[in-house]
Structures are given as structure tokens and as C-alpha cells.
Amino acid sequence: MSILENPNQIIRPEILGLSPYHVQAASGMIKLDAMENPYPLPPALLEEIAQLAASAPINRYPDARADSLKFALRQALGIPSEMEILLGNGSDEIIQIIAMAVAKPNAVLLSVEPAFAMFRMIATFTNIQYVGVPLQKDFSLNLEAMLGVIAHHRPAVTFLAYPNNPTGNLFDADAILSIIQASSGLVVIDEAYQAFAGVSFMEQLTHFPNLLVMRTLSKLGLAGLRLGLLAGRSGWLMQFEKVRLPYNVGIMTQLIAEKVLQHTSVLLEQAETIKSERSKMNTYLNSLEQVEVFPSNANFILFRVDKADHIFEALKRHNILIKKLDGSHPLLENCLRVTIGTPDENKQFCTALDTILNQ
Numbered sequence: 001m002s003i004l005e006n007p008n009q010i011i012r013p014e015i016l017g018l019s020p021y022h023v024q025a026a027s028g029m030i031k032l033d034a035m036e037n038p039y040p041l042p043p044a045l046l047e048e049i050a051q052l053a054a055s056a057p058i059n060r061y062p063d064a065r066a067d068s069l070k071f072a073l074r075q076a077l078g079i080p081s082e083m084e085i086l087l088g089n090g091s092d093e094i095i096q097i098i099a100m101a102v103a104k105p106n107a108v109l110l111s112v113e114p115a116f117a118m119f120r121m122i123a124t125f126t127n128i129q130y131v132g133v134p135l136q137k138d139f140s141l142n143l144e145a146m147l148g149v150i151a152h153h154r155p156a157v158t159f160l161a162y163p164n165n166p167t168g169n170l171f172d173a174d175a176i177l178s179i180i181q182a183s184s185g186l187v188v189i190d191e192a193y194q195a196f197a198g199v200s201f202m203e204q205l206t207h208f209p210n211l212l213v214m215r216t217l218s219k220l221g222l223a224g225l226r227l228g229l230l231a232g233r234s235g236w237l238m239q240f241e242k243v244r245l246p247y248n249v250g251i252m253t254q255l256i257a258e259k260v261l262q263h264t265s266v267l268l269e270q271a272e273t274i275k276s277e278r279s280k281m282n283t284y285l286n287s288l289e290q291v292e293v294f295p296s297n298a299n300f301i302l303f304r305v306d307k308a309d310h311i312f313e314a315l316k317r318h319n320i321l322i323k324k325l326d327g328s329h330p331l332l333e334n335c336l337r338v339t340i341g342t343p344d345e346n347k348q349f350c351t352a353l354d355t356i357l358n359q
């Protein structure tokens with residue numbers, strides 16, 4: 001066999017050893033697996049977007065600085081005026097940009113377990129040593145263990161999602177502040193689910209030189225546009241800018257995101273509806289004696305149920321797709337995660353779960 005037919009000879013062993021990020025087939029299903037906002041934009045706004053798209057100069061490269069979009073984001077998300085903004089093709093790409101920029105030999109990326117899978121995966125892509133400190137059984141931070149690892153490994157960067165995915169909880173804010181203060185490296189607070197939690201570290205940026213705050217528009221209703229952002233001091237962001245590919249945010253994303261941000265109240269009202277549906281879903285799941293529910297500040301709920309694998313497959317047969325976490329980490333044994341959908345979708349999920357549990 002020629003060397004060109006044999007990936008084992010060419011591809012890095014740590015890449016050969018990875019499983020690809022798994023996206024489940026969802027065609028025709030009630031899709032409650034990926035923390036998307038289930039609501040469309042109002043027709044008048046869609047009409048404005050159609051006009052913008054029709055006249056967009058797609059023969060030209062997009063604005064590489066995207067100043068006008070950054071201004072709209074600054075207003076909509078309350079980014080302190082003295083902080084800079086870096087844009088990414090989703091916040092996934094921002095994690096990658098940061099990792100690439102800090103990937104010296106022996107650099108360490110610290111996070112918790114279980115956490116968003118891309119922290120670990122991107123550490124592997126970029127040849128950074130990954131350290132994941134297990135959460136406590138109730139998914140709170142193990143502060144002592146975190147501080148121990150910080151003292152021992154001196155991580156170049158620590159990623160903490162606030163609220164955390166897949167657990168849905170907010171870590172204790174004072175514990176996070178202790179981690180920021182104890183770290184000689186960067187601490188990135190990933191606020192992907194901020195709209196459903198109401199709390200933020202954005203205001204703390206001015207107090208801590210090693211703090212960065214990451215957001216995304218994905219969970220707010222624009223997952224298909226792919227727009228994430230990082231807010232922080234220019235000293236850091238000007239270095240990350242060198243790693244960012246010049247045209248990473250396309251013209252359609254720039255134009256549409258800016259337009260929708262002129263109507264942020266639409267997205268925030270949708271987030272409020274999702275929160276009230278979350279509370280109904282929480283009450284329902286708590287009423288089931290076979291189910292252990294974990295409190296959520298995000299747009300999804302994690303729960304534990306016997307034979308989670310069987311329940312997950314049975315829900316699929318009812319045309320409902322959620323996420324199976326069982327098997328991905330010991331703390332997530334028999335755990336499933338359901339994204340909050342429309343009232344009708346949530347009702348269908350609850351009815352199907354009820355039927356399955358009582359069979």
C-alpha cells in the first residue's frame with residue numbers, strides 16, 4: 001500500500017484516536033437535542049432580511065473588521081466601552097483561536113468534567129495538554145481541586161461555561177472569582193447560555209486583567225448564522241486577532257446579525273418564553289418519581305432516569321430527538337438532556353416520556 005493510502009502514517013496519532021464531534025440525524029424529528037431556539041423571527045423582520053440578502057455585495061469579501069456589527073453587539077450585550085471584541089465563526093472558533101495562540105510546548109488547558117466537549121477536543125487539535133477537574137456529584141465546582149491543579153500545572157488558559165453544558169447549573173460566582181485570582185494564565189468565562197441565566201461576568205472584565213468573556217448568538221435564535229464573540233482587553237485580543245483568519249465571519253452573517261440586533265427585544269422575549277417553558281418542564285419532570293432532575297439556568301434540562309439508553313431510543317421511536325449523555329462521563333450515568341422547545345414540542349416530549357415510563 002502506498003503511504004498516501006494509509007492515514008496512520010501521516011495523521012497525528014492523537015487525531016487518529018479521536019471520535020468526530022457527533023451530530024445526530026434529525027430529519028423529520030422534533031429536535032430537542034442541540035439547545036436551539038425553536039422560534040422563527042417575526043415576518044416583518046424576515047422581509048427586511050430578505051431585502052438585505054438580495055442587495056448584499058457577495059462578489060466582495062466581507063468587512064474584515066466588521067466594525068458596524070461589533071458596534072451593534074456592544075450595544076446589545078452591554079460590553080464595557082474600554083473592552084475590545086473579537087468575532088468568531090461561532091464561539092467554537094474562538095475557543096480554537098485562543099488555544100492556537102497559547103499553544104506553547106507544555107501549555108495546559110484546564111476545564112471541568114463534564115463540560116462542553118469542544119474544550120477538550122480543541123486542546124487535542126492544537127497539541128495542548130488538557131486537564132479536566134471532575135465536578136462534585138451535584139455538578140458544583142470542586143474549588144480545592146481546581147486551585148490545586150492551577151498551582152501545579154499553571155494552565156495557560158482555563159475555560160468555564162457559566163451556566164455549564166451539559167449540566168445546566170451556574171457555578172458559584174465566588175468560587176469562579178477565586179479561580180480567576182489564583183490563575184497566572186487566562187480565564188475564559190463561556191456565557192453561551194447567558195440569556196437564560198440573567199447573570200454575567202461581563203462587568204468583572206474591568207477588575208481582572210486575565211479575564212475574558214465569551215458569548216454566542218447561537219442559543220438566542222441565530223445558530224445557523226454562526227456568530228460568537230469574545231470580550232476583553234485589547235492587549236489579549238490584538239494577539240488573538242493575528243490568529244483569526246481574515247474573513248472568518250461572512251457577509252450574510254454580518255448583515256443579518258446586525259439587523260436582528262436592532263431588534264434584540266424579539267430575541268430576549270423569546271428567551272423569556274423559553275425560561276417559562278423551562279419552569280413548566282422542570283415541574284413536570286420533578287413530578288415523575290422515576291426521574292432525578294438537575295436544576296437548570298440554561299435552555300435545557302439534564303435528568304437521570306433508569307435505563308436512559310432505552311428511554312432515549314424509545315423517544316426516538318416517538319419522533320423525539322434529545323441528547324444521551326449516559327456513557328460520556330461517569331458523573332453522567334443514566335443522564336439525558338432535553339432542550340426546551342415550543343410549548344407544543346415540550347408537551348409532546350412529556351406525553352411520550354410518560355407513555356414510555358408507564359409501559
Ligand code: PMP
Nearest residue numbers: 090091092116161165192216218
Ligand atoms: N460553549 C458552550 C458551553 C456550548 O454549549 C456551545 C454549543 N453547544 C458553544 C460554546 C458553541 O456554540 P457556537 O459555536 O454555536 O457559538
